[in-house]
Amino acid sequence: MSAPDRAYELPAELEEFRSVIRALFADKIEPRAAEIDAMDEWPEDVYxxxxxxxxxxxxxxxEDGGSGGGQLAFGVFIEELSRVSAGVALTPIVSKLGVVPLMVAGTDEQRRTHTSAIARGELLMSYALTEPDAGSDAGALATRYVRGDETFTLNGTKRFITGAGVSHTYVVFATGDPALRTKGISAFLVGRDDPGVSFGPAEHKMGIHGSPTREVVLQDVVIAADRLIGAEGGGFAIAMRTLDYSRPVIAAQAVGIAQGALDLALAYANERSQFGKKLMEFEGVSFLLADMAMKVEAARMLTYRALAACDAGDPRTTFHASVAKCVASDNAMAVTTDAVQVLGGNGYMREYPAERYMRDAKITQIYEGTNQIQRLVIARELLKSLG
Ligand SMILES: Cc1cc2nc3c(=O)[nH]c(=O)nc-3n(C[C@H](O)[C@H](O)[C@H](O)COP(=O)(O)OP(=O)(O)OC[C@H]3O[C@@H](n4cnc5c(N)ncnc54)[C@H](O)[C@@H]3O)c2cc1C
Structure with a gap:
């Protein structure tokens, strides 16, 4: 029998990478996490x-100027970053969300230029699909583009855009003809400094503080024809393929948040005593922690499965991505809620990060497609599998 067990482990170099960045984040980012949450300002020093x-x-x-490793390495990076600050993790997450459309449909030149600038710390990107009247039903978007001789002119409003105002470049989805529904949608690269681009006020969010969320307003924005990504009319397919890559990353963010909450709750239960015993000696508490650990581990395995599917070009990536995103985010919500419970009154207080983990976990059930939408996708994939 060939060594099947290895299939269930991360490569050793990724575990080494994890321990190096865990130490770095504990030293440089964890001490800033509560302040970033309290101030809710984008922390350039941490970037x-x-x-x-x-x-x-x-x-x-x-070959594009990155340091390699693929989606699995990116997931481990995001997991560890989210373990200390889910808001900070969104800076690399949304830049990747900006590059993936170029990976799946852009020119070599577009992909290389943007990737190498991100890796050098000279470029941040965002992904602008959602609109006030087009959330789950992204195909109903109303941002319009009109083709000129050598240009496109864009008008519309994108809502809830992560990194808005901070990011330099935005992948914007717009329609040339709403009657064509998804077939009328194209994807474009729009610059923060392009005339006609402006941003709405900062949204006041429950969690992921330190990550700006604002509207992106496009008013008669004229861009050169070479800012089109892929073919005209191919934008919706690009948006959906991008989500196949990014949903496992949100799953990794959820696993990191849940692991942070579990580590905190375990340390607390092993430290605090009531009735002359450590909390961990009460079966009611230790079983709660055991359940939390099961949920984290199950989510992690599904997440690595989905990330590895992206790297392998697995035809079932859509299925694995939605399964991982849905389970990992639901489990993160449950685990972080239980962590607050383990800490008792302290869990409810800002002095401890338990309540921050709980607030941060909630968004993972909502963005990149709500978990209701993930279930729709999974059900559709099940039907497809029947042939
Ligand atoms: C903090 C934050 C950051 C975000 N960042 C970005 C970003 O960077 N770029 C971007 O493009 N978007 C971004 N989004 C948008 C996000 O992806 C959407 O909010 C999400 O897809 C849901 O859309 P909606 O808010 O319009 O909710 P709606 O679509 O109005 O849904 C409301 C409720 O109805 C349910 N529902 C809707 N349709 C169905 C259905 N067919 N079956 C069952 N239930 C259904 C939903 O699950 C949800 O519970 C962000 C959102 C937030 C809150």
């Missing part, structure tokens, strides 16, 4: 820690 340690290039091909 610089990622750049200075060559982490913004993780998961991108070396």
């Amino acid at each position: 610089r820690v990622l750049v200075d340690n060559d982490l913004m290039g993780v998961g991108y091909p070396e």
Whole structure:
């Protein structure tokens, strides 16, 4: 029998990578996490820690200027970052979300230029699909484009855009003809400084503080024809393929948040005593922690499965991506809620990060397609599998 067990382990170099970045984040980012949450301002100093340690290039091909490792390495990076600050993790997450459309449909030149600039810490990207009247039903988007001789002119409003205002470049989805529904949608590269681009006020969110969320407003924005990504009319397919890559990354963010909450709750239960015993000696508490650990581990395995599917070009990536995103985010919500419970009154207080983990976990059930939408996708994939 050939060594089947290895299939269930991360490669040793990724475990080494994990221990190196865990130590770095514990030293440089964890001490800032509560302040970032309280101030809710984008922490440029923390972004610089990622750049200075060559982490913004993780998961991108070396020939494009990245440091290699693929989607699995990127997932481990995001998991560890989210273990200390889920808001900070969104900076590399959304830049990747901006590059994937170029990976799946852009020119070599578009992909290489953007990837290498992200890896050098000179470029941040965002992904602008959602609109006020087009959330789960993204195909109903109303942002319009009109083709000129050598240009496209864009008008519309994108809502809830992560990184808006901070990111330099936005992948914007717009329709040339709403009557064509999804077939009328194209994807474009739009610059923060392009005339006609402006941003709405900062949204006041429950969690993921330190990650800006704003509207992106496009008013008669004229861009050169070479800013089109892929073929005209191919935008919706690009948006959906991008989500296949990014949903496992949100799953990794959820696993990291849940692991952070579990580590905190375990340490607390082993420290605090009531009735003359450590909390961990009460079966009611230790079984709760055992259930939390099961949920984290199950989510992690599904997440690595989905990330590895992206790297392998597995035809069932859509299925694995939605399964991982849905299970990992639902489990993160449950685990972080239980962590607050283990800490008792302290769990409810801002002095401890348990309540932050709980607030941060909630978004993973909502963005990149709500978990209701993941179930729709999974059900559709099940039907497809019947042939
Ligand atoms: C903090 C934050 C950051 C975000 N960042 C980005 C970003 O960077 N780029 C971007 O493009 N978007 C972004 N989004 C948008 C996000 O992806 C959408 O909010 C999400 O897809 C849901 O859309 P909606 O808010 O319009 O909810 P709606 O679509 O109005 O859904 C409301 C409720 O109805 C349910 N529902 C809708 N349709 C169905 C159905 N067919 N069956 C069953 N239930 C259904 C939903 O699951 C949900 O519970 C972000 C959102 C937030 C909150």
